[in-house]
Amino acid sequence: MIPLGPRDPGPVRPDPARLPxxxxxxxxPAPSGYLHLGHLVNAVYTWGVAAATGGRVVLRxxxxxxxxxxxxxxxxxxxxxxRLALIPDEPTIAELRAGPSAYRQSDDPAPYAMAVATLRAxxxxxxxxxxxxxxxxxxxxxxxxxxxxxxxxxxLPSTALRAWLxxxxxxxxxxxxxxxDLLLGTRAGDPPVGGDLTLRDRHGNWSYPLCVVVDDLRxxxxxxxxxxxxxxxxxxxxxxxxxxxxxxxxxxxxHPLLRKPSGAKLSKADHDTAIRDLLDGSATPADLxxxxxxxxxxxxxxxxxxxxxxxxxxxx
Ligand SMILES: [Zn+2]
Numbered sequence: 001m002i003p004l005g006p007r008d009p010g011p012v013r014p015d016p017a018r019l020p021x022x023x024x025x026x027x028x029p030a031p032s033g034y035l036h037l038g039h040l041v042n043a044v045y046t047w048g049v050a051a052a053t054g055g056r057v058v059l060r061x062x063x064x065x066x067x068x069x070x071x072x073x074x075x076x077x078x079x080x081x082x083r084l085a086l087i088p089d090e091p092t093i094a095e096l097r098a099g100p101s102a103y104r105q106s107d108d109p110a111p112y113a114m115a116v117a118t119l120r121a122x123x124x125x126x127x128x129x130x131x132x133x134x135x136x137x138x139x140x141x142x143x144x145x146x147x148x149x150x151x152x153x154x155x156l157p158s159t160a161l162r163a164w165l166x167x168x169x170x171x172x173x174x175x176x177x178x179x180x181d182l183l184l185g186t187r188a189g190d191p192p193v194g195g196d197l198t199l200r201d202r203h204g205n206w207s208y209p210l211c212v213v214v215d216d217l218r219x220x221x222x223x224x225x226x227x228x229x230x231x232x233x234x235x236x237x238x239x240x241x242x243x244x245x246x247x248x249x250x251x252x253x254x255h256p257l258l259r260k261p262s263g264a265k266l267s268k269a270d271h272d273t274a275i276r277d278l279l280d281g282s283a284t285p286a287d288l289x290x291x292x293x294x295x296x297x298x299x300x301x302x303x304x305x306x307x308x309x310x311x312x313x314x315x316x
Contacts, residue, residue: 002037002273003260003261004258004259004260004261004295005259005260005261005262005263005264006259006263007256007259007295007296007297008228008256008257008259008296010183010184010256011183011184012183012255012256012296012297012298013183013298013313013314014049014182014183014253014314015182016052016314016315016316017316018182019049019052019053019182019314020053020055020222020223020251021053021054021055022053022054022055022056023049023050023053023055023056023222023223023251024055024056024058024219024220024221024222024223025046025049025050025055025056025057025058025221025223025224025225026046026057026058026059026060026216026219026221026224026225027042027043027046027047027057027058027059027060027081027086027088028059028060028061028062028212028215029061029062029077030062030063030065030068030069031061031062031063031069031070031071031073031074031076031077032065032068032069032070032073033073033267033274034073034076034077034080034274034275034276034277035076035077035080035081035274035275035276036266036267036273036274036275037258037266037273037275037278037288037291037292037295038227038257038258038265038266038267038273039275040084040275040288040289040291040292041227041255041256041257041258041292041293041295041296042225042226042227042255043081043084043086043289043292044289044292044293044298044305044310044313045225045253045255045314046225047086047307047310047311048310048311048312048313048314049223049225049253049314050089050311051310051311051314052311052312052313052314052315053314055223056089056090057088057089057090058088058089058090058103058219058220058221059081059088059090059091059093059096059103060103060104060105060215060219061074061077061096061101061103061104061105062105062208062211062212062215063104063105063106064105064106064112064205064206064207064208064211065205065208066106066203066204066205067203067205069106074104075097076276078093078096078097079276080275080276080279081093083275083276083279083285084275084279084285084288084289084307085285085306085307085308086307087307090103090219091103102218102219103219105206105211105215109206111214111215111218112200112206112210112211112214115210115213115214115244116161116163116199116200116210118243118244118245119163119199119243119244120154122243124163124164124165124243125154125161125162125163125199126147126148126150126151126152126154126161126162126163126164127147127152127153127154127156127159127160127161127162128143128145128147128148128152128159128160128161128162128196128198129145129147129152129156129159129160130143130144130145130147130160132202141196142164142196143162143196147162148162148164148196158202159202160198160199160200160201160202161198161199161200162196162197162198162199163196163197163199164196165196165197165236165239165240165243176188176189176235177189177234177235177236177238177239178235179234179235179238179249179252180251181231181234181252181253181254182251182252182253183253183254183255184228184231184254187231187234188235189232189234189235197209197210197236197240198210209233209236209237209240210240212237213237213240213241213244213246214244216241216250217241217244217245217246221250222248222250222251223250223251223252223253224250224251224252224253225252225253225255226252226253226254226255227254227255227256227257227265228254228255228256228257229257229265230254231254234252234254255296256296256297257296258292258295258296275288284304285306285307286304286305286306286307287304289304289305289306289307289310290302290303290304290305293305293310293313298313299313
């Protein structure tokens, strides 16, 4: 179908005995482009594990970034999922089409504002006026301007809100977070990678690291299935969940990625892999799901895989 790079090393299929029973997992695309074959790998894992374990799939439209998100892409994502017969358990696609929804981030800022208020009450939130370029280059703690110490007002225009998530001064335990990935085994990391967390950017967008934790908690997600490119973000995600009152962190499964021959992961910039274009061509939905499963090594060789059969890949 398209030329792919080498497969990610490491295990591909989780031990069925280790999978949680009746988990709630989620498929959470950002509508900044069309669904592509990389998303389809995630969909095969998400719907497949849910089907094999009696679990449920929550669909969430992650359009917290209002500059990059487009309603047209969100609509196209719903169309593509229906064509693929990848149907979420919650909410219905009709509900998402009909109007405001708790499963579309741009529809209601209140949960994110409440989370920021929680972190503010812990004394963690500060306004940051550092230029973007300086932040991107920053590798130390906090931010280059030491804005936390400056104590700027939080409501200035064109100012980012950030949160200090460090440990040690508040009795929250050691700095390293360890977790047991369902595919990769025990992993550990230090959460505050690259300085402090951005909660709200200078354009007024809630950040991905804030929204994902708030939404997984309020949507009852207890199994996060996602690509290995997000593995390093997981310690911080667990830490943020705890600071926001999550008693038990979700389980995590980080699956292999589809890569281009260069080794870079497929992205929405790779227009030749858009699901809608492939379906408008000669590919069937079962062809695309089968291709995704074979490309990461879930099956030995390509065979068509209808959506109703993705659970067989993860069954005991
Ligand atoms: Zn700053």
